[in-house]
Amino acid sequence: MRLTFLEPLYGQPGPFASVYVDTSQNDAQTDPDAVLALRWRRLRDTLVAEGADEDSISAVAASLGHDADVPGTHGQALFTAHGALALQGELPDPPARDTAHFGALPDTMPLIAQHAPEIPYLAGYVHYAGRHSLDAGGTVHVEAEAGRWPLTKVTPGERLDERVPVAEWPHAAERLGRWLAGRADRMGAEVLVLAGDTWARGILARRLPARLRGRVTAVDAGGAPRPGRALLEAAVERLFRGRPAAHDEALVGAFLAQRARRGAAAEGLAETVAALQRGQVGALLLTDRRRSAPPPLWVGPEPAHLALTEGELRSYGVGGVRPERADAALARALVGTGAELVLVSGRRLRLRDGVGALLRYADFPRAVAA
Incomplete structure (x- = not known):
């Protein structure tokens, strides 16, 4: 795993405030803002005890919870230097416990660990709306995403969203196949995860360029895509669990x-x-x-x-x-x-x-x- 995403942080002199906090948006929470405020009070006390300056503390507070539009479980990693936000990272999973540290070096290893295994992949979900495959009034709805797992769960990758009349689908599938192959080449995607209607998905799979066809894995979508989260998140999670890049x-x-x-x-x-x-x-x-x-x-x-x-x-x-x-x-x-x-x-x-x-x-x- 390359750590270039941390270069802006280490390009600045310390000291640094490093904060990891659970910012999940759970349906069971009646007031997530109040929950986060309570978490922050504890973290703020830790930073004060370790000698953090007020500007650094204020910089963390100003950025806390800015990922409220991300649904489900997740977290934030915030780093400040000399009273200004130096780096903000989204955590695909909430931290095991909220932590805060103020010192000469930033505490980045927990953030790095949440980027692993950083598997480059493509996901495609093909919906078909029509009574049967020859229904002239039907449409094929294609959603695709190019991302790196597991960060894609909270930081969406490049997305495609297109609706095609069913009569045009064979020709459109060939065009979309070239688009997917180009993204796969550019990012070194290891796998193309495909889900959705068997007939429409099969046409797309057969029209993929040969260099990508061998990397296709068909999965059960497990429900409609969830806005704000990775496309086919549950299926991709099962596929990549315990798998190294x-x-x-x-x-x-x-x-x-x-x-x-x-x-x-x-x-x-x-x-x-x-x-x-x-x-x-x-x-x-x-x-x-x-x-x-x-x-x-x-x-x-x-x-x-x-x-x-x-x-x-x-x-x-x-x-x-x-x-x-x-x-x-x-x-x-x-x-x-x-x-x-x-x-x-x-x-x-x-x-x-x-x-x-x-x-x-x-x-x-x-x-x-x-």
Whole structure:
């Protein structure tokens, strides 16, 4: 997963206020605004206790709940720097608990985790309105969306909405097939999820360009599309649950191959941090089976200024060093050095300290003394 969406945030100096809050719009809530106000009072107290300035607190308050038009369960991630909103992110799922933090580095790892696995896909829903397939007065209604899962749940992708007279549907299906193939090529879509009327959907599937036809998966729509949410959300959720992105799988495969030959791979916190210091990491791999939170890392002013100990960092001539949470330090280093991140199940991959790296280049082998 590429973290370019965080570059505007890390392009600013700290300190930062980082807030994660459940902003769900549930039918059971009689007054969602009052619920959110109560959540905010608790978060505000935390920011005040951690030394946040009033301007930063006000900037969070001014942006809180701006996603009220998104139905269902979801959340917000808000980041401020020097009294101004620096980044706002939608959370496809509400956070496990509301949190607030004020410090030198933003707390971005929970937002990053909610972007994963970031699977590029297309979804199409084909409705047919008519008594039978030869009904001249019938119409075919096509809805399509190009997005990245799971973010599409709360941030809709590029949409298409078109109604076609049934007599024109075979010709229109060929045109729409080219549109879908073009979007698939542009975004590297892994799959085209199709649902709806069997007859009309079948015509579209048969008229897709060959390069896309093999990526079609037919599903049960499970009801009409829900406004403001991802097209075919429930069906896509079932299809992608527990599934990694193909790009991430390729990175894991490359890491395993390099580790087996003792090549361009690092494993364990110490080796990985050393590689990040050199800007050597192409992709960082993190598993969900770390036995405990890693110890704090020492950081300096630049993204690659990180080390396991204060003494190590000072030995490089870095000043202004301080301890920071490991995940915050690693996230800044990844964005600053242009490295990717792969979140992988511990059942799929075992890593020392739960961390490893696919390197951009291998270290030169050391000469063995005679």
